Amino acid sequence: MKVSQAYRFALDPAPEQERALRSHAGAARFAWNWGLAKCIERYQAEGRWYSAIDLHRLWNAEKKADPALAWWSQNSKCAYQEAFRNLDRALADFIKSKKGERKGKRLGFPRFKKRGKCRDSFRFSTGAIRCDRTTVTLPRLGTIRTHESTRKLARRLESGTARILSATVSRTAQRWHVSFTVEAERDVPQQHAWPGSVVGLDLGVKTLLIGADHTGKIISVPGPKALRLSLRKLRCASRVHSRKAKGSVNRGKAAGRLARIHARIANVRADALHKATSDLASRYETVVAEDLNVTGMLANRKLARAVSDQGFGATRRMLSYKTAWKGGRLIVANRWYPSSKTCSACGWQKPSLMLKERIFTCETCGLVLDRDQNAARNLLGLAASGADSGNACGGTVGPPGAARPGETGTRHRRCGSDRDRRPATGGYRPRALFVLTGP
Secondary structure (H helix, E strand, O other): OOEEEEEEEEEEOHHHHHHHHHHHHHHHHHHHHHHHHHHHHHHHHOOOOOOHHHHHHHHHHHHHHHHHHHHHHHHHHHHHHHHHHHHHHHHHHHHHHHHHHOOOOOOOOOOOOOOOOOOOOOOOOOOEEEEOOOEEEEEEEEEEEEOOOOHHHHHHHHOOOEEEEEEEEEEEEEEEEEEEEEEEEEOOOOOOOOOOOOOOOOOOOOOOOEEEOEEEEEEEEOOOOOOHHHHHHHHHHHHHHHHHOOHHHHHHHHHHHHHHHHHHHHHHHHHHHHHHHHHHHHOOOOOEEEEEOOOHHOOOOOHHHHHHHHHHHHHHHHHHHHHOOOOOEEEOOOOOOOOEEOOOOOOOOOOOOOOOEEEEOOOOOEEEEEEEHHHHHHHHHHHOOOOOOOOOOOOOOOOOOOOOOOHHHHHHOOOOOOOOOOOOOOOOOOOOOOOOEOO
16 A cells, blocks of 8 residues: 655754755745746736746746856756646635635735745655665755664655655754655555554543543543643743844853754654554554534633643544554544433433542432543543444534534534533553553
8 A cells, every 4th residue: 555654854964954854945935936937917907927837837937047156056956846836736725725725714815925924845756766774865955964873764765665755854953854755665454453453532622632442441641732741931031032132142042942942842752652652553443533613612711721632633633643554443423412411321321421520420320430431431432332323423513503413512612512622630650551441
């Protein structure tokens, strides 16, 4: 099975190589601004803009005629070509978003990029792109040492089970990275290593994952809460940065320290999510997760920080492709499925469940259970009932304002009855990824 993967490595460039990296990033930024200006100029005159191919042709003609653009040959041609393609894609996404054909937050019209105010990034799609054990080779940049070993990708390239499609170089927190987009051959098993194993996962802000599997075990995956643990250091660094004079060298150094803290927070969060999702995909054939309205949850100013710190969207995205790689499947429960308010023993549904009620009590059968564990068991029941096209479909949402069965707090920010509005308390236990308890 051929899949597209990304391998990202930190670089340790020499001073001359770092200057070349900055030059390529500046060339890509200039090409973006030049192409955007041309598109705006044509749109004002003709009501349409240029495509990526049209911009490339105009650039080839103008760079030779204008003496002020004589510096273009110092950088790879891919820096300009890929910038035009990115601009073309941004304009197309803007139109789709305006027409309602694109999911997610509505996009605005592309803006001009300014040095120091945008991310330094450029991409190579042609030329000599190679990967060795401790180095990478890029067009016009030569061989650059890497901060970490690249032997895993190098072995796949040597064996012929992977092929590099493109390489994207970017700078994050004063550190240069290269990300290879690779077409790789993966041996996807016909059957999962543990056939018949099922787990239902309930996502939360107090604990990242609470799961109930087919054996009756309760799985607890505590989130790292990287932002919360680094919040004091982040505030101090932000205060120091704000007190430096704008445009000064010290302000640049303070900005670098602030960016490194943010980068470490993101790395800690991503590392914990990768470990948890990889373990779940390896141990269970069927994983049932929730389709949470993350955008709506972020609108709640009291929960936005805790929700962002957990990374709900990344968790579901990782589970989707990792379960497929292991020969399993991911079932996404409907957004309006009342997992927290339904009794996992008899099916009785509670009319309302306030946020402060951490214990679910059934008035019919007398079940007393933690609300998160009750929700996980209900999600487990979706796979057992085979409701792949009903409650376990990909989150079908009706028109706004209509009455919906299920969790009321998902749509209304001030109705404190949603299981997703838990206070961000508790700590991270790095030595125990999964905490198993009895049924």
